[in-house]
Amino acid sequence: MFNISLATSQKYLTPNELSYAISSEEIEQQITSGNAEFIAVISCRDTYFQAKLCSSDNNRQLEGEFDIGELRGEVRVDPYVVVTKDIRYFTSPDINSEFGTDPFSFSVGDILAQDETQVFYIDRDLFKPITSVFELVKRDEQDDGIWSVDFDGDHVQIIVSHRLKESIDNARNRKENRVILLNSIYFGAVMQAIQKLKDAETQSIYEDRKWAKVIFGQAHNKGVDIDSHDAYMIAERLMQQPIKLLDAYVFKSAEQ
16 A cells, blocks of 8 residues: 655655555565565656655655656656565465466566556645635625625636625734634635536536636545535535634634
């Protein structure tokens, strides 16, 4: 089993969780004995970048850091267990019977095990909060106390009246007010955007918009299937459970 998550800064991309678990005790023993190691090959077709990370230590973690410009678009990670010292008389009950029961020999560079390729997407916007592709805008013709959403641009526009926009801008100075805004207007807008992408008819209209690509990319990277889950559950995942902020900064402060 192979797991990966990413952290980013202004200049670097860091695999901060790149780990492995081997189900075969015999292969695990070869790694422990120093006869094999785990290798993750990271490649990016858009930038022609390729690198590998290696590990044979007991904590089963791989470390690496890449320039942020080296990875863009689709990034593929191919995990292997590769022989580093010649292995003689290797046997394992995990080997398919079609290969026979006689001991196997492996030379340096041979592959002992391989997992499925994992694919994720790199874009600066994918590492920003999902609300970064939502804009709060004012329109004079908008009725006071009513907000609407426009999905036709690269950013989703949350439209409010002139007076409400002023009130929100003035209230943003307090953390509590920003948290309330996140859990009200923004949560509703994110959920509605997700619903647009869940619906086959509207998905075809909006799927090429920048906001849609960011939602699709973040959902994929977080292992969220837009088609299989309700819109509110997806919004909670993509917004990193904003109700926790409400509990921490509003509910608890009210109790005090």
